[in-house]
Amino acid sequence: MNEPNEPKKMKPIWYFVGLVLLSMGAVILLTGIYGLATGTKHTTVLARLHPDVWWGAVMVAAGAIFFFKNR
């Protein structure tokens, strides 16, 4: 048990990596899904592959693994 003034055990860096990937991935994934749902047409090359959706999902999955394994 920690003493009153002693800080809790430091979270490992992988926890923060997970949080960053999870939050950024979620923003990208949700933006992609919103674009799909509203039929927004992007002018970028290969936009038909919806890279924001699957890459956002990959980031969320990787972030979740880091985050939950190091909570």
Added chain:
Amino acid sequence: MQAIGLTFVDWLVIAIYFGFVLGIGFYLRRYTKTEEDFFLAGRKNSAWVAGLAFLSANLGALELLGMTGNTYKYGVYVAHFYWIGAIPAMLFLGLYMMPFYYSSRIKSIPGYLKLRFDEKTRVLNGISFGVMTLLVSGINLYAMALVLHTFLRWNWDVSIWASAVTVALYVTMSGLMSAIFTEIIQFFLIWFGLFLVSVLGILEIGGPGEVFSRVPEAFAKLWSTSGDPTQNGMLVTWGGIVLGLGFVLSFGYWTTDFLVVQRALSAKDLRSARMTPILASFFKMGVPFLVIMGGLIALALARDPSSGFALLQDGGKINYDSALPMLIARYYPPGLIGLGITALLAGFMAGQAGNISAFNTVWTYDIYQSLFNRKASSKHLLWMGRVATLAGILLSVGTAYWAKSFPSIMDYMQAIFSWVNAPLFATMLLGMFVKWITPNGAFWGLICGMGSSFTMFLAVKFSWIDPRLITMSGVQSDMAANFWRAWWAWLICFVVTIVISLFTKKKPEEELTGLVKGLTPKVAGAPVPLLRRPGFWAILSLAILVALNIWFW
């Protein structure tokens, strides 16, 4: 050109990054209580943490942009910087040099020079490293503002100050630990932010083989055109690559530059410290998938008029550094654009934090404590480290504005490394492996090596001498001149150190125990399984390096 437009979600992704790095600095502050916490991250990192930070400290955005642009210009020759120009040196550091660095409990590379030689060699190296680090940090800051201004039309002053203040805040709060944390986050952001560029480029062009088939044949070869410098874009021979880049510049940087070695010193034990550069070597070999592939994709697209892809032009000259941002703009929709920009921003800022955290350590121990306050308490040194961080940031900002007034200073950046690191490698090599090298030999060898490198640079720059004297070739580029100058500086330092050592007073052998091979007793530890042995992973890394070089021969 039209700036890359950012939407609300792109700004949100960028804001998440800034929020995290500041939050991490604040969070880690409560765990930063002693000078060892601040300067060496408490010496409690695993090999994975130290290894990724070791690699990331070198993987700045300037390098990503520059090397992608260089690939567009020179082809896969640029991979030499990642393979022969890095891996052997990293493995050598882990296998042979780290035991001396780590076991002597030094806090910096100049600290090793003090133990092995004397105070004056330490101070000489401390000052030259401090000046080099601040110059590089300031030029990086300027380069970041230039990139953000060119591609995003961001305001110069806002870019410079926002980045400098953020880095100042989190490094001042928790020193090396927060620098390492943000470097690891940068590592993941760079891979997640830029890997997709190569994937989408390969998908658009039709496969990796198709990418290689669409660039000039000489651009797809690594060694087969190195016999004749006129046959490769770098105008360099295999001798320049092997001696200048593969040996002197690479070993000089990876084994003696405190910016990277400091990460290994933060490891929790000797095995982890030795594994640090060895683990990093595997990831280093993978970086070409981002930069080399990106550069080749840009070149393949630019050679196809129907693709509509072209690099930016500045005053009629191609801006090669625009290759990566142009690919990001081509493939990334809103959200992903923010991620790509964040990856570059993270690269810039983590690079700056790395420089500053190395500077504050060298300033505090090797200049301030050594010259001005030998009896400083631990608490005072911690305070001085924080002050040095803020002062270092301000000096970097000053250098950035200086560079803005004299943009040609950018040309000097690569050369700076060959002034300081190339001769230092000769000093370290002799110091660690030859017991009769003397303090005076090391000091004067270092002076002559650094002086000769600087003089050669000026002599070629201002045409005082024929560059063929240095490059031994009728044709040469700035890069080839850098390689060869590094080699000569190393050789001069090596020879002068030996000659002077023959005639000057040696240090007693008992003072060199643990610092020099041959005077360090081998410690027989408990048997370690094969998969935990640094030697096993180093051999595996070397085998992959050889295979890659043969594959792209």
